[in-house]
Amino acid sequence: MRTTRITATVAGAVAALMFLSGCTARDDASPNTAEPVDSSKLVSSLPAATGEVDEVTWALVEGEPSTLDPAGDYSLAIPNLCENLLQISPDFTVEPGVATSAEWVDPVTFVIDLRDDVAFWDGTPLTADDVAFSLERNRVETSAWFPAFVLVDTIEVTGDLQVTVHFTAPDSTFRDAIAGAAGAVLSKAFVEQAGDTFGTSTGGVMCTGPYVFDEWTPGTEIVTSANPDYWGGAPLVGTLTYTFITDGATLANALLAGEVDGAFNVPPASRDNFAGSDSGRLVLGPSTASYSFGPTNSTGAGADPKIRQALSLAIDREQFIATVLHGLGEPQSTFTPPFAWAGMEAADQYTAAYDELAAPELDLEQAKQLVEESGVDTATPLVVAIPAGAKELSQTAAIIQAAGAQIGLTIEIDERQPTDFSQIFFDPAARESIDFVATVGYLDAPGVLGYAQQFLLPAELGGFFNWSGYSNDEVTADLQTARTTLDPAASADAFIAAQQIFAPDQLQVTLASAYQTTFLQNGLTGVTTSVAVYSSPWALHLGSE
Amino acid sequence: MSEVVLELDRVSIATPAPAGGSGRTLVHDCTLQVHAGEALGLVGESGSGKTLSTRAVAGLLPEGFTVGGTIRIDGDDVSLLPPARLREVRARRLGMVFQTPRAHLNPFRTIGDFMTEALVSVAGERADAAARRAIDLLDEVGVPDPSRRMRQRPGDLSGGLLQRVMIAATLAMDPRILLADEITTALDVTTQEEVMAVIADLRRHRELAMLFITHDLPLAGAVCDRVVVMNQGRTVETLPAGSMRAEARDAYTIRLLSASLPAAEAGAGTVASDAVAGVLAQVAPAPILRVDGLRKVFRVPAATGFGHDEFVAVDDVGFELPQGGSLGIVGESGSGKSTTARIVCGLETADAGTVTVKGEDWTRPARGARGRRRRARIAQMVFQDPYQSLDPRQTVRECLTEAVALHRPKASRPEVTARVDELLANVALDATLADRHPRALSGGQRQRVTIARSLAADPEILVLDEAVSALDVTTQVEVLTLLDGIRRSTGVALLMISHDLNTVRRLCDEVVVMRSGGIVEHGPIADVLDRPAADYTKMLLDSIPREGWVPRRRRPARTGALPSVATSATPVPRGGTP
């Protein structure tokens, strides 16, 4: 009969859909290989290219930048356009760049000498004026790089190619800082002329980097081309185009289909797909990136070190690395990642101290006991804020939540949009309703003090993220000493002394460090593959094999 | 005897067979012959199978219907012809004209397109030649200004004119026989006469045979040579048109004939007028309803496309209805008779004039349910379409109970039930029908329910708006007899709106003749209908088919479409996020 036949057919169609939808045999091996990686095999950079390539399309996982102004946004498109005064090598050592030398001449005077063959894309030669202007720009509170300049007194042009920076106190972090985007060099004339539009799709930028800004089509792409007059030699890639793909699945599709030539920070979830690709390869490099969460309030359970220690004890780091990072990371004992000092003079000292720190472990009994000892009201749920759209962080939040459940803590997840999420960092009101914020952080320039200063010092001394009101005079003194001591060994001693005190308090519960992931089509080579990509012209040596 | 152009021999028609069963047979045995040049009337009430048989000839049965017996067109048995040839035979030898020309013409295409389509695509004529021929044909059927009409669309023409267009179009292929299916049923009597006159002319000039399907026996008798009577799917009797009354043998035919007595014979000496004469003698002449200087204007979209035209529906109408009296208002469509009735019942508001009922001013519709209920106990209304007049979701008993309870709020349940049973008895409706829904009732039964409902309020005036027009003639007589009886037993006054002089004559003492919103003539029924003073009344009376009637062309056809007043809301196509 008519109706029964329709029933049969619809049922059949549904069955077919079901068949398609998962009852099929797997077409490849189990997708959850999360084999650990031998960290000694990490690669900081690929061999420099030898052949020219007309065009390379690079996907920006972080999405479309809101601006190309180095002081305004963090985008991987910026380092190839706007150089910093010093260059960070893939292994995180600092080398001369636009500045031939940048050294302390006395404890409070820092002299920067510039190359004489550097020109902006429009042909105007770089002058000390431009550099002084660029540094001065970062001395306002609204700049992302303001903290690097807190000890600066004045910035003075002392020659055509020389800038002298006067300090109120010695600052051991400054040299490393200007190797990062805090030392980005901009054309004074251009910035002044562009005004508000500087860095936007209409205004553009004017720098000295190996690639020239051509065009920015909002929503679609940013087109840059090789700077033929680059002082370090013109790149081999004719046109380097950036597209914006924030969605991990879409990015994986695009990379595997060869629609995009490469990307950094590719999602670890697609590790197996990348590993099995015939068209390109996944390269793992050292990084300062780490997954962590920390308190946002001086009151409440989050501010209690015992609660943080308890949560830390309840989270299985190996499982975290296997699930969230698919094996592409390793446990980390404190918030300052070892790669941060990899290129520093006192590296051995720091490493030795790091190795002495207690490695994170799993101990539910002790964790429960700590919760009990803390005396916090476990009936009140704790809220963890995460930025929306990041799969790894929403997994992280779920894992924190599950860990909490195991030790009697109720944890809620508050996923926030980028704008709402960034409010957390400057608006105390936005922090009131949450207890923790989970993030992936990285240090874009060498230096060990970054996190420690921001999380542990009183707010007026630069502890911008010291929301839990951590206060330890000894730590404060040691950290101040570390910053204002120019002798590397002495500075390291001071930092290590502080670290021994603050590490157990877990101002950030560090979950794991993540490797730098890079996917590159076969035939291409020469890119930086360590975390140095954030602050160095990573595509300078890009080209064909 | 001349050649037979159409023959149906024991034709039966059945609905599609459901799986494992057999279809319902709707036509059992239809046998008839149409000779060259002859007009054969096929007469029967709704459901008799006359239309279905005709559609079988034209090949228009719904999908899956099966035909038994033999149909021969010009000697060719249609069941033996290959499909392409059959289409050709039908296209060239048959012409078919339908009841509702407006529905049967594509509203989106021009008259010219319609006229020339078959000439071009079937006869293979060139477009310009076809157009010239189309203009000639339109001219032949009396369509004024044919070349302008060619560019117009059906929506721009009146029903009578459209029917002529359809006739003209059928002539394009020079057919042997015209199938005319209730072609004048939807038209006013005067228009009917015009159309029939056109057909008579054509038949004379072209020796065109015609199968004339109608429910109107006098009309068939007047325009046909022979008449075949059909009842419940069977042809029961064939009669010569001139002597139907004398030769009818079949009981059904006789019942049909008596139900459709021509107006001239029906009125004289009915019980009604005697009874009313008596009532009038006893009761003081104070009228229960008095209408004075009534005027109603509708705004209709202007033909030019901008602004509005005023359409005067009712213009200075005045009359009186005596207590217990009966007044008929007759007129053709657009005469304003229904609007007048609706104003009286408070369904429309007059622009000027007064309505007085029992000395009270009823010009404005009652405000609020209580006011309406109070008026309801004085005046009630019965509508044309009995099915649409009942809530399809209520059973008969629910419907009547609602009405009774409304007007007798203090009555107990058994009292209400008793009153409902009484009402059912009053309208001679079997109590077993009380639990049925309207869809399970026949047209006559439904109209009895609406009458019973209107009686629930014990009204003093009953307004009948074309109350029997939608019913078969035999049912009409039953309902009219019922109304007459009710009037005599309750003394209710009747205000009867009708286009049919025949029904008015059966029930009314006085009559008002309306045309284009105004009163043409007013007086006692016998005076007006038997000795009409106004030319229009005379023309109306002359247009009524009767024995020996010859349709005549009296006036140029009305060209434009009438402004449509009662327009139902058209559902808006659904859109949105699908």
Next chain:
Amino acid sequence: MSVAQLAGGRVAAVVRKAATRDPLVIAAVVVVVGVAVMAVFGQALAPYDPDAIYVGPVSAPPSLAYPFGTDDLGRDILSRVLAGTAPSVIGPVIVVVASSLLGAALGITAAWFGGAVDGIASRVIELIFAIPGLVLAVLAVAMFGKGLLAPTLALAIAYVPIVARLIRAGARQELGKPYMAALHIQGVGSAAICFRHLVPALLPALFAQTTIGFGYAMLDLAAISFLGLGAQPPASDWGVMIAGGQPALIAGAPEQSMFPALFVVLTVLAVNVLGARVTTWAERGER
């Protein structure tokens, strides 16, 4: 008799009538009832805690222990689908109930009073109609932030014109019928005409529109969740699960997306079938 009783009685009767003659309707009813049960008892029926991680291996294919497999955190997909039923279903229910009530009220008001009231109501209807539902929902998200509440309310408003147009047209048609005039002349009160005669006449059309609307609302809300603007973790409706399973889909584990997708499709299919059949039966019953 209340409207609800009238509605319930009639609709139930029509459904009963339809089901006895039509196995497809039986199948649809089974699915709808099944989904309703899942919505109410989903948490209880779930074999595992839907939010518990590592209840099984990570991203495992369907097996006896995990009939729908597990997701990227080792959560049981079946349990999550069950627990996700309520948030997936409640939104569309709110949308259709609210839009049906508002739309019917607006449509009946417009048809009943006509004139200026009709004019204003029609303009309001046209205005809302001009803003596509998805856009209104997205606008609501932009204003009030992510989550299902704002888009649900926005869709409820966006669906009003569809119902209102339908009801207005139906009501005008019904009010134009002589039996309405007869009731009017009888002196039946306006409320009685409206609720005892007009509303029941419009119920079948309203019911049909409600089922169609439910389907569309479900698709729209799932789309909003898919776009990342709807349900926020850990609350997980089917749309979020489908979106969340995409990386696994690419990696060859389609079940993380496909099982919730299957439930969306089945639910909408069943509701559509039911609506279409009920409309047909109701129409046949009327004629």
Next chain:
Amino acid sequence: MNAGVVRTLAGKLGELALTLFLASVVIFSAVLLTPGDPVAALAGGIRPTPELIEAIRAQHHLDDPVWQQYLHWVGGVLTGDLGTSFVYKTDVAALIAPRIGVTVLLVLYTAVLIAIFGIGSGVVAATRGPRADRAVLIGTSIGMAMPTFVVAILLIWVFARVLGWFPVYGAGEGFLDSLYHLTLPAISLAVLYIAFFSRITRGAVVGQLHAEHVDTARVRGIPRSQIFRRHVFLNASPQILAVSGVTVAGLFATSAIAEQAFGIGGLGSLLTEAAARKDLPVVQVISLLLVVVFVVLNAVADIAIAVIDPDSAKPRRNA
């Protein structure tokens, strides 16, 4: 042109203007109804100093009366000044302009697919016998339950994992390459609407097949194909046209889903992204743009209907 068509045109223009005005008021008031101070959003993640707040308020006329703000906004929109994005700090016009092309192409492509397969299958269902009708009914039942994003991920899965015939990412460059890239997105958008149009077309065609004027044509021996073309399909077309405007306008909104799934930088993905980031100026302008598209397309559809069916243009008097 027929008077009725002129009347429709004039009436439509008036309605269009009124609807647009009201819609612009509704969309504008979104900012007022949004909780929180727009200044915070305009400052965009930077700790605003009092001077900065002052500057922002002045620059964006936040201290003016509401109606002046509205006039300023509408005036800006009319003169091409679409405001400044909260997130990108650039002119909204600069954000939108480059994305319109790809979305329009995607929508047109989808519309063509819908027209061919939706109307085509509807006609087949109506005219090719019960077997075809049943097949189409089953197809459309399933199609109407298939959300765009489910079709999208199914297509990605099949084409990315198994077949590799079509690209699953991006919009391509140049016309042909764009068509190639937009094929899967267009299919994913079209499926639901194909089913919908198939149903509408089938209903309209069946309705006309049984129309009495078609009987007239049949009895006159007009060839079947001609009857279908000139009497059935022509007369069914207003019903199809009536939903076309709404559908194509709706596609502009739902394209967000396909754009998101296939990584296409179009209007829809910008709208979604802007909504997620609470970038109200962008959301407002795109919403208004979509309303304009809707109103214009609907007016076009109405006029097309009026050309076919002049009676539809005649306003009906309320009885």
